[in-house]
Structures are given as structure tokens and as C-alpha cells.
Amino acid sequence: MKGSAPKAPKSRNVLPGFGLSLGFTLLYLSLIVLIPLAGVFIRTTELSWTEFWNTVTTVRVLAAYRVSFLTAFAAALVNVVFGLIVAWVLVRYRFPGKKLLDALVDLPFALPTAVAGIALTAIYAPNGLIGSALAPLGIKTAYSPVGITIALIFIGIPFVVRTVQPVLQDLEKDVEEAAVMLGARRWRTFRRIIFPELLPAILTGFALAFARGIGEYGSVVFISGNMPLKTEIAPLLIMTKLEQHDNAGATAIALVLLVLSFALLLLINFLQWRVNRRTEAV
Numbered sequence: 001m002k003g004s005a006p007k008a009p010k011s012r013n014v015l016p017g018f019g020l021s022l023g024f025t026l027l028y029l030s031l032i033v034l035i036p037l038a039g040v041f042i043r044t045t046e047l048s049w050t051e052f053w054n055t056v057t058t059v060r061v062l063a064a065y066r067v068s069f070l071t072a073f074a075a076a077l078v079n080v081v082f083g084l085i086v087a088w089v090l091v092r093y094r095f096p097g098k099k100l101l102d103a104l105v106d107l108p109f110a111l112p113t114a115v116a117g118i119a120l121t122a123i124y125a126p127n128g129l130i131g132s133a134l135a136p137l138g139i140k141t142a143y144s145p146v147g148i149t150i151a152l153i154f155i156g157i158p159f160v161v162r163t164v165q166p167v168l169q170d171l172e173k174d175v176e177e178a179a180v181m182l183g184a185r186r187w188r189t190f191r192r193i194i195f196p197e198l199l200p201a202i203l204t205g206f207a208l209a210f211a212r213g214i215g216e217y218g219s220v221v222f223i224s225g226n227m228p229l230k231t232e233i234a235p236l237l238i239m240t241k242l243e244q245h246d247n248a249g250a251t252a253i254a255l256v257l258l259v260l261s262f263a264l265l266l267l268i269n270f271l272q273w274r275v276n277r278r279t280e281a282v
Contacts, residue, residue, distance in 0.1 A: 044252050055252045063228070064232050067148065068234040072216075075213050076152075076209040083164060086157070087160070091169050108155050113155070117218055120147070124141040124142040124150060124223065125142045126142065142223050143227070145230075147224060148223065148231060155216055156208075160206065160209055163208065199275050204272060206268065210268075211261060220233055221233075234257050238254050
């Protein structure tokens, strides 16, 4: 037809179409995540509500929940502070051995958790290199909540560093230089310009480190001492129930741990969403 514009060629995606990709995604998530988690709920139905409530509210179980959540929360907070410092040093400075230090950050990912637990216990035990120096000061590290927190710090710090590091690399230095030229001091520049950009990544790193700490077992079981009501963690209590062939009791404890962890992660994701909206509005 005269005067009609030629049709633009239809763009083709490298990956399959949306429908096929979404189908594969849902199938994969169902097989790997949703169905195993649903199995926890289904297995718990073997218990009546009274049996379930009596299982998850015993003094020993509540103490294990408290130890797991408090130590994971404390370790995640410590990792936020020192992980941000490590990421800052790796991005903003050049020094000999920088690549080696950058590679060491990923060591907790590659190291078997049992090896990490044995190594930390050997160092922080009362007769260990660091534990023997702290013992005369009245500071007990191994076989205490402090030792559990140390193990979770070791396991969780890569999550914060690797989450914050790419954001720092993408930050434009022109805005920081402009703030300095206008008379802003270093702390104010960091607080008003840099930190708001890093806050979503910091919250993500905190959530990942916190979630990993709640479910960590291998690196904690050696340094904790596994004392009921004192240093016993919830994952160890689940293993104890399984060894006693109390599968329903183990899944009941796991279900509460799952629900609480999911609720806290939803809260953190909500805070991250609010921060992102506020940053985009500015």
C-alpha cells in the first residue's frame, strides 16, 4: 500500500519466551524450594495442636530459639559494620596484597563448615591461642554465646562484603567531590550522600547474613559446647530429635524456625523497599 511504513523486524530474545521461561522457573522453584518446605507443614500435621504446642514451647526449645536468633542477629550487626569497612577498603584504596585480601573474603564460602568450627574452637578454647589470653580477663569465648557469635561472624561476613562492594564500585565520585568543594565534611558527605545509596545493599547483606546464621550448624556445633538452656542452638535440637526418631517433633521445631525466619526476612525486605522508594523519590 502506497505510503505505508515498512514494519520493523520483530525482536528475538536469546532466551525462550516469557511463558516457557516462567514455566521452567516455577517448576524449578517448586521442586527445589516449595515442595520440600510444604513437606515440613505436612509432616507437622501428624501432631495434634496440643502436641505441637507442647513440643515447641518447652523450656529447652524456647531457650534454643533464643540462642539461635540472638546470636545470629548480633553477628549480622557486627558483619554490617566491619563488612562495610572491608568493602570500602577493597574498593577505594590500592595497596599490596589487595587481590589476596579480596580472595580471602570468599574463604568462608569455600571452607567446609565443620573445618571452620574445629579451627575456631581450637583458637578460642580456654587452652587455645586467643582463648588462653582472654581467660585471665574473665572473658569466655568458646562454649558460650560469644563463641557462637564469633562463628556466625566468620560465616556471614562475605554476604555483607559481596553485597555492598558492587554498589560502592558503581557510585559516582563526582557527587562526593562536589560536596567536599561546597564545604561538607567527610562524615556529613558519607551520611548524606554515600550512606543512603548503600543502605539497600546493607539491608540485603544483613538479611542474608542473619538468615545464614539462624540455620548454621556445622561451624557452631563445635564451639558452642551444646549445653541445653545455655548454648544449644535450634538446628542442633532438630538433629537431636531426629536421632531420637521423633520426626514429627523435629519438623515442628523446624516449622516454627521457618515461620519466624520468613517473617523477619519479610520485615527486612519491607524496610529495604521503603528505603528504595525514599531514595528514588529524592
